[in-house]
Amino acid sequence: MIGLKRQLVRKTQYKHKGDTIEREEATTVVDEALAEIGSNGGLTKQTMITQVTDSLYKQLIRAYEERMPTEEGPHSLDEIRGQAFKRFEKLGFPTVKHEDWKYTNVQPLISQNYLLDTSTSQAEVAIGKAAIPNLDTYRVVLVDGIFNAELSSGIDVPGLHILPIQEAFDQLSFAKYFAEYADKTDNPFVALNTALFKSGVFITVTKNSVLEKPIHIIHVASATEPLFTQTRNLYVIEANAEAELIESFITEDNAANNLNSLVSEIVVHENAKLHHYYLQLAGKQSSYINHTEIYQKKYSLYNNYNCSFPGSAFVRNNINVRLDDSQVESHLYGVTLTAGNQFVDNHTVVDHLKPHCESYEWYKNITQDTSTAVFNGKIFVRLDAQKTNAFQQNNNMLIGEKSAIYTKPQLEIFADDVKCSHGCTIGQFDNQALFYLRSRGISEAQARVLLVHAFAFDVTNRFANATVRKYVEHLVEQGLENG
């Protein structure tokens, strides 16, 4: 919307004020805005691939059958895995016929051959690519999903418990939350992950603890043979605790192709606060299918800042927030800058289940070259969720003449006394603005950087951590060609 010629603007406002609306108590309002724009006609980009190669599928079935029952864990983990696997078998991998995967064709990814074990992971990896200048953190490094104690540092602090997930199975607090949230969705990758994940971390920020530094989880893809990883995380922020969590994704230069499925379940307890950053910086060999399920309790705050940059060939993020108590606040921010032939898809769900909650979502996409970005944001306001305040906005800037953007903001309201709004815009560089800047001596490249910064500003200016914000602005600059 900024520095943009508006080609498409859509805004819908709903204000239902209890009595003033006749014959509309407990109304269901379903609203969908669908915009598909691409100079190549948009729709041709993701053509359906009918050939179904199920080598990975067969491999996974075999892996499941051959797996060893967990020895140390409670018996129920095997049960959970068993049920999850049945679900996966029933669902199968998604195809573009599924509404949620309409633009996101995973067939080319799953029809490749992968190792399922980390036998070709590298012992020595460089984590410099994930370094955030001037930021002191508690560092957690996962190499191909496996916790690496040598590379991790400074995590032995009061109030913070970090355990490789394999070692957490016997913990009560783990059993209480594990697979309680993400598995309620119909995402086949979650079912598969629950059934077969091998590694990940279980993080607890204990009651009343306010962490001094952010936790920085660095996910490194390193295997020198094609690898399919399934990583599982559980983060529990206990009552009154406060934490910042930054997750960076990077790839070793000499890594082979890899496909990574990460499922993270997050529980934010009463009056707790979590600021959660995703910084997608991986190389083009790496592809990701991530699912984050957040469950919030009373008076809690969860902020997600989801940033993707040029690199990774394929990224799908599902981020679902369940506001299952009153007085909950959630913010979802996104900045996606794509280049080359990248594909980045962000699917979010904000689920208002109880009254007096507030959610705020703002995603910005900037596409260069022949890349594709997808945004799908669903807001549900359930029958109980009176006095909900929900805002959603998605703005898109098509820079590449052959880039494409698919955006679909959705709002489903079942309560009658709520305040909700959503809207989306799609535009290009504003040539007037560009010329104005250049006519003052600013180079074209720098002018573009200024305009893209301006475009992303509504989102970046809301980053709680100023150092991360600066870093992200720098990454945006770096990610713009000629920038």
Place this chain on the structure above:
Amino acid sequence: MLSIKKLHAEVEGKEILKGLDLEINAGEVHAIMGPNGSGKSTLGNVLAGRESYEVTEGEVLLDGRDLLELSPEDRAREGVFLAFQYPVEIPGVSNINFLKTAINEIREYKGLPPVEARDFLNMVKEKQKLVEFEAKLANRSLNEGFSGGEKKRNEIFQLAMLQPKLAILDETDSGLDIDALRIVARGVNQLRSKDNAFIVITHYQRLLEYIVPDFVHVLYNGRIVRSGTKELALELEEKGYDWIKETAGAENAI
């Protein structure tokens, strides 16, 4: 300083400038008047390098340098400044950040180091005072939410900050109230020196009472059809353009 010879330019295939000649020396102020649609803004845009205007013939030299070969940013760095008739709003780009970027890029082009933060701020203060432009610039976006007059004042403020060799003011007076007009004119007069030159595009003789031009030209149908001293502006004010159009038409017929 500026030498324009037989300049032809078109927009979207339509010829707007049709053989325009103009010579400007350092230290001079030239006023350009002319009916709506005659090509005044086009001339400004062509000089500033807007890409949608295509030069089909002719030459423009700035101190002997071929201006038409340069990108818009290089023209600005060489000292060309166009105060726009309609300055654009750019939300999200801060005024101050924008100005600093511009000044530093111009300095870099000239082989100078970036401006010191304190010097920059002092300069901002001083120049804001010069044009009595009190808007709090630090935390406001470029022209966003500025009134018409504020936008024009911001153009002159930028002019004062960038200190160009050749400044083109495209109807800077339109939309200004009488006080603002005086202030802007005073700013321009203070910036006048023997080393720079101004092209002042205007419809009104009133501005020329404040910024007294050395020459007045009438642009009609893509060409300068008449040039004179400041008395020409008075004559135009009195008689309108019809007599010019007639004589120009007659000349064209020959």
